[in-house]
Amino acid sequence: MTLDExxxxxxxxxxxxxxxxxxxxxxxxxxxxxxxxAATRALADRxxxxxxxxxxxxxxxxxxxxxxxxTGKGLVIVRKPGKLPGATIAHDYALExxxxxxxxxxxxxxxxARVLMVDDVLATGGxxxxxxxxxxxxxxxxxRALFVLELEGLPGAARLQALGVEAVSLFRYPA
Numbered sequence: 001m002t003l004d005e006x007x008x009x010x011x012x013x014x015x016x017x018x019x020x021x022x023x024x025x026x027x028x029x030x031x032x033x034x035x036x037x038a039a040t041r042a043l044a045d046r047x048x049x050x051x052x053x054x055x056x057x058x059x060x061x062x063x064x065x066x067x068x069x070x071t072g073k074g075l076v077i078v079r080k081p082g083k084l085p086g087a088t089i090a091h092d093y094a095l096e097x098x099x100x101x102x103x104x105x106x107x108x109x110x111x112x113a114r115v116l117m118v119d120d121v122l123a124t125g126g127x128x129x130x131x132x133x134x135x136x137x138x139x140x141x142x143x144r145a146l147f148v149l150e151l152e153g154l155p156g157a158a159r160l161q162a163l164g165v166e167a168v169s170l171f172r173y174p175a
Contacts (some may be wrong), residue, residue, distance in 0.1 A: 001034060001035065001037035003030050003042065003063065003093060003170060003171070004101070005038075006029065006035055006038055006042070006170070006171075007037055007171055008172060009021075009026075009028045009029035009032060009035045010024055010025065010026060010028070010029060010149065010173075011025040011027070012024060012025070013025050015173070017038065024121070024149055024151070024173055025119055026059065026149070027111070029148075030062065036066065039063075039148060039170065040063065040066040040067055040070055040153065041070065042071050042120070042122075043067055043146050043148070043170065043172050044067055044071055046100035046144075046146060046168045046172070047067070047071065047116055047144065047146060048116070048143060048144050049114065049143060050073065050114045050116035050143040050144070051073065051074075051113045051114045051115070051143075052060040052074050052075075052076060052109065052113050052114070052115050052116070052140070053067055053068045053071075053072060053073055053074065053075045053076070053115070053116050053117075053118055054075075054076050054104075054109075054115050054116070054117050054118065054131065054135055054140075055075055055076070055078065055118050055119075056075070056078045056082060056102075056117065056118065056119040056127060056128070057079045057080055057083075058077070059119065059120035059121075060117075060118050060119035060120060061077055062120070063119070063120060063146075063148060064077075064104075064118040064152060066092065067080070067118060067146075068140050069118075073116075073169050074127070075103075076104065076105065076115075077101070078100050078101050078102050078131045078169060079102065079103050079104075080100070080101070080102065080103070081101045081102075081103055082103075082126065082154075083103070084103055084104075084105055086105050086107070087106040087107070088103040088104060088105055088106055089103065089104055089106050089134065089137055089138055090102065090103045090104075090134070091103075091130050091133045091134040091137060092112050092130075093127075093129065093130035093131060093133075094126070100127075100130075102130050102131060102134050102139055103128070103134075104134050104135070106160075109135060109138035109139055109140035109162050110139065110140075111139035111140075112139065112140070112141065113139070113140045113141070114140070114141055114142075114143040115135050115140040115141065115142050115143060116143050116144055116146060117131055117140075117142055117144070117145040117165075118134065118145075118146050118147075119145075119146075119147055120147065120148050120149070121133075121147060121148065121149055121150070121151065122145075122147040122149070122150040122151065122154075122156040122160075122167055122169060123151045123154045123156050123175070124149075124154050124155055124156055124159075124160075125154070125155055125157070125158070125159035125160055126154030126159075128145055128156060128160055128167070129159050129160065129163065131155065132163050132165055133143070135142070136168060142163075142165045143167050143169060144162055144165065144166050144167075145166070145167045145168070146169075147166050147168075147169040147170070148169070148171065149159055149169055149170065149171040149172070149173060150167065150171070150172045150173075151172075151173060151174070151175040152172050152173065152174050152175060153174060153175040154173070154175045157169075165169075
């Protein structure tokens with residue numbers, strides 16, 4: 001399945017979650033086994049060299065797990081607060097109105113591990129930037145950040161580039 005064919009599984013939903021927003025919905029891609037498999041393979045083809053995958057909550061878990069299964073690499077999860085049962089490390093980051101926090105098990109990343117970050121969408125880059133910082137706090141090095149889609153015109157890729165992390169996306173859509 002080509003990327004053009006896969007792009008047909010990304011549904012545009014106008015005025016969601018509020019008027020004026022054109023939401024890019026990946027659930028049709030996830031619901032089609034062949035499309036999901038092809039997207040996972042396309043991500044794997046762009047992954048580069050890495051030791052471990054970090055899936056970012058929540059849909060990064062779906063693509064990260066599928067990619068881990070395909071590549072035979074381990075998966076660690078980057079979560080919102082209070083969701084991980086063991087000892088965690090955390091990173092707070094700014095939102096447009098307030099702050100948020102991400103957590104990772106303290107023993108999830110071995111020192112020097114090359115970590116492939118995976119999420120579904122790259123937009124402003126705040127969550128991705130926080131995840132990079134958290135992986136680095138844990139002793140890992142972010143090898144690359146993979147996204148199914150990127151919203152162009154938003155600062156996500158530039159924020160990651162400023163951290164020395166390459167952002168790679170299967171699809172790009174105007175914000």
